[in-house]
Amino acid sequence: MSVRTILRHAAAAAALGLAIGGASAQVKPSNEPEDFLRAPPKPSTLKGHFSLVAIGDLLYSHPYAQSPDPELQKVLAITRAGDVTIGNREGMFFDLGTFKGTGYGNGMLWSEAAIGPDMKAMGVDMVSMANNHSTDWGGEGLRESARLLDEAGIVHAGSGPNQRSARAAAILTTPQGRIALVSTASTFKPNAGADDAFEGVPQRTGISILRTRAIHLVDADQLARVKWLATRLASPLAPAPAADATEVTLDDTIYRLSDRPGLHYDMDLYDHAALLKAVREAKDKADLVVFTIHAHESPTGVDDDTPQPPDFLIRLFHDAVDAGADMILGGGPHSLRGVEIYKGKVVLYGMGAFFLNGEIKALQETAFAEWPDATGHAPPPAPPERSVRKGGNPKSWYDGMVATTEFVDGRAKTVRLYPLDLGNTYDRARRGIPHLADPANARRILADLQRFSAPFGTKIAIEGSVGVIRLP
Template sequence: MHNRKDCRDGWKIAVAGECMLNRTFSMHEEPEFRGIKDILSCADVCYGHLEMNFSDFTACPSRGNWIGSYLQADPEVAKDLRWLGIDVMSLANNHSYDFGAPGLLDTIRHCQEADLVTAGTGRDLEAAREPGYWEGKAGRVALISTATGNGPDEWANLAKGTMAARPGINPLRIKMRFKLPHKEAEELRSIGKNLGILRVPGAKIEGNTPIGLDEGEFRLFMPSDQSKKGIGVFCEAEEFGIESECDPLDLEGNLRSVTEAQKLSDFVMVAHHFNLAEGKRGDVPPSFAVKFAHDAIDAGADVYFGHGWHKTLGVEIYKGKPIFYGLGNFFAQSQFIRRIPYDSYETWGHDMGQLINLRPSDEPLHPGLDRAQATWWSSALIRLEYDRQKQIKKITFHPVELGRDVTKEAPITRYTGSYAEGRPMLATGENARNILERFQELSKPFGTEIKIDGDLGYWGE
């Protein structure tokens, strides 16, 4: 058990980022690592995002043609997360269904057995969307977890009559429009018409019904889109651009969970995993994430955690409540996954005639390892301090590195075999400053001023 403080004078929250981990770690004793445990354990409650499945390696992969890693680890790792001080974890992400419903349900069970409170996945939509509740001396904390970017077969749904529900993730689907100037829009329409793949509202074309298109929109119907709704929507505009909006049904359902959590708990967290971007993944959060973050706080959330791009993004203070658009990686250990399915080797272009000789160490196999990038291997532990009215008073950033220098070249500094260790350590010196300056620069457009003092960053008092 952790020695939690009475928080009648306000909440103290510790925040960790994305956990892609598959090695136990509680035996390590370096001061830079034990310091992380001290920071997490001294808070009233600690949050982290789990981007991993826990199972006994018997579940089958649920998909093929998948560039992403198939994330799976021994359940003992879940116990070490609890040892480290983490109390609540969001589970909704684009890897939740790597091993189908069996893997998803196993992960929930193993987290529960490790005394971790979770949210975001479940045996039906109601279970996936409901808040997870953590009970502590300081009060009751609620967590709502949702994900944007999963395939339709990964969305949890509800039972209908004698038809069973589908286990899955709590979705926050979006509609994305690709805006084109008149000339380019006409050219694309012409290409689509000549290829026989143009779809417009109201058209009755054998083999496809253009559901999900509004007036003025069109799409190109690719063969792989058979029986799918509204993928790749184009519209005419004055200039090029991409815009996105949340699905009204999902937005309403998630905000209803936030309102419920506000009524039934003392502190409400909202976690949103998005692997989609409006174009390339830059350093600016997509508009649908900004919209949902604001709506969530308007509905009663006390903090919003965004993740999915595996790098830190800016911080916004909205109506006295913090919004973190990108927490970044807290553990990065996909390089140590013990068992790799056939599909990964095929997708990454290995010689399938030599399948029996292929091993988990044969590169390339995992995104994030195919190039050195400092943002993948660094983030920060974040400590939040609220007043009695749950308005944010102070934010402290404790930078962490995962075994590579936080520079453009990102050389490995802590090895396991031939790879970076991927375990967090408190960063110092140039590494700390580079991490903090990134937070500082990306938060400025939101009007958030982060100050740097030595190896720490601060906002507020």
């Protein structure tokens, strides 16, 4: 039985008020996102001048804050200068020698315990913990990393011992007001979501997740071919589609008739509503609300070099602003995406990476996997790779930015975009480390950002090596 079939049966049982196991079902919270959009949110109550520095993925494993590299220190001077600096902590960190948990899956990012105080020394005040590497080390890794963040004095959102805490905003008090951070991820590993206790099942440590499903939009001829194949492969568990069906599921892939072929994403209604509820509740408690998501989804299905955001992100970000968010930070792909000013709020669709220098650990089952070649025997050993991963990283991963937004009495007035060069080189001492881009590279990156932002009507002026957006 497929995962989709199992979930369908479980959902049907829940709808009938049944529970698989015998207990009665609990009342489900709202699954209508519009419930949190009907009334306008209160305006930001932040007082005076305030600067918020946004950075991308903090994907690094060993301390750099005290590095003698003068070019790195120029970047850190910017992150330290803000009133609040926010980034995405990708990969968990702890003392591997004393860690009581274990790893899960392939490509497990790990960082030493000193990363907590190191991020603080870089000027980082708040981080999202929700991403596709959050549960590489299970709930134990999340809990230990959260403990170390608390110890370092860094406020974190997007993870917790249960869903309630993972969804809720984390709040930092500053002289200008209270800053709330609501974080989630739409790209995540199996069983990554935090859960509250339910029907006798204990709560589970995890992250705030937004479940999505990809819908392949196809024309009539393409849908007819899918119907033909689905009919040929039909079984009692997967009946043949109706002759007039406009949507067909084949091998867990959904195809829907459309006059605009492409890739569309549906958001789970409960997750969508719960996130807007978290934003609205954050606005009631804080003076400024920041919403972040880690999303590798794209309109092409490929997350690298795809500057256009997927359709669900545009809707989600607009909804988050309408629910009360004052700033949006998108991430996931290590490539940059454009900037939108929506109802006076700054929406950064893709921040890219800030560091790209993580240490990847492997399980024994991964290291000892071997498949035969055409002769039926082990293939000859591959030559050693000079890159951090087989085939190398895309060039676009090494373009980054720091975005500094200046607020006056809660209203965004100026956004400055500082292009970064993360060192696309085989030199491991340089690769993945942020430097301010040289003038030629800065203009290239800013020209890309102008092009990526143009569909949203955003004007980015290039002033020297800095992009500037001025709001009325």
